[in-house]
Amino acid sequence: MDTLVLERDQMQISAMLKKFAKNEIAPLAAKRDEEEYFDWGQFHKMAEQGITGIPWPEKYGGAGMDYVTFINAVEELSKVCGATGSDLAIHTALASWPIYTFGTEEQKKKFLTPLASGEQLGAFSLTEPDHGSNYKQLTTRAVRDGDHYIVNGNKVFTSNAGPAGIYVVFMQTGDKTSDDGENLSAFIIEKGTEGFTTGVPEKKMGIRGHVVSSLNFDNCRIPAENLLGKEGDGYKIAKRTLQGGRLAMSAQALGIAEGAYQLALDYVKERKQFGKALKDFQSIQFKLADMAIQLETSRLLINQAATLQQEGEDYSIASSMCKAYVSEMAMKLTTEVVQLFGGYGYIRDYPVERMMRDAKITQIYTGTVEMQRIEIAEKILA
DSSP states (O other): OOHHHHHHHHHHHHHHHHHHIIIIIHHHHHHHHHHTOOOHHHHHHHHHTTGGGTTSOGGGTOOOOOHHHHHHHHHHHHHHOHHHHHHHHIIIIIIIHHHHHHOOHHHIIIIIHHHHHTSSOEEEEOOBTTBSSOGGGOOOEEEEETTEEEEEEEEEEEETTTTOSEEEEEEEOSSSOOTTSTTEEEEEEETTOTTEEEOOOOOOSSOTTSOEEEEEEEEEEEEGGGEESSTTOHHHHHHHHHHHHHHHHHHHHHHHHHHHHHHHHHHHHHOEETTEEGGGSHHHHHHHHHHHHHHHHHHHHHHHHHHHHHTTOOOHHHHHHHHHHHHHHHHHHHHHHHHHHGGGGGSTTSTHHHHHHHHHHTTTTTSOHHHHHHHHHHHHHO
């Protein structure tokens, strides 16, 4: 497909996503935040539009589009609902991507197809109670037993856990825990597998409509054919998958910030103080100009990283830069927008307070901003 046709298609898809987000996602955003639930009705509507399988081939139930379009979808949905942006980002970048990239043809047909088509929701589980950023030394263990593995252990902070039907889970294999992650392996686990349960959903500050829970394994028997890659491939799979996750979460952060910025623009044009509109105060104009610069810088960083990913180039440092810069930008910008709204910004009748709460998590999951700075520094010093 030539560049002009591709750009035209992306513009049409972007217009569809904006309309879908406005008509289908925005009306329920406050309700989901208040009641803290995953909305299967919305997810099925996303599936009908091909949103749940944007970058995957049609033969696996996907829409056959590119990765840039997927990133754009996360951004557009997050403009009106950060929780929905999280749902899609985890489902596609963290659950579906490793199956597509490292899975066998049989695994793709069995697991990727229902994920791409939206028949199933996907989840990704790495973190444990005592191991977050240091995931080389996880303690959940899978022991080979004939043509199965017996799994015991616990996971925490697993996004989409509960509603999800397909989980990509990382654990130790072999006789001992290795300090360098050489015994870390990845498995695909289906909801309903005997010995596998999910915990009570966590009560969170933000993205409250996005379900996060623990995973519990008590002598859980997993078919050996559900091993993703080979034993010991887990660290490589996790590291590469998290690169895409960081990029998707950066798009989520950008979307949340853009949504808050647009509300701020509308508000300062209407709100009057001391006999004139807020937009006529130079101090307000400076704030808005700085926000516009930060948003455009973030968009350029994300587009660069997404293009590198799409072309199969190394985008590890670009992904870390996105995560570090865009997530902090989103937190600062949404906080500033609440300040612009004054007292109104602090009450739930206005969505900007929800956007500020939603922005915070983007600085934390798929690797904190501190960890991203460590990775960036290691690469530039090398």
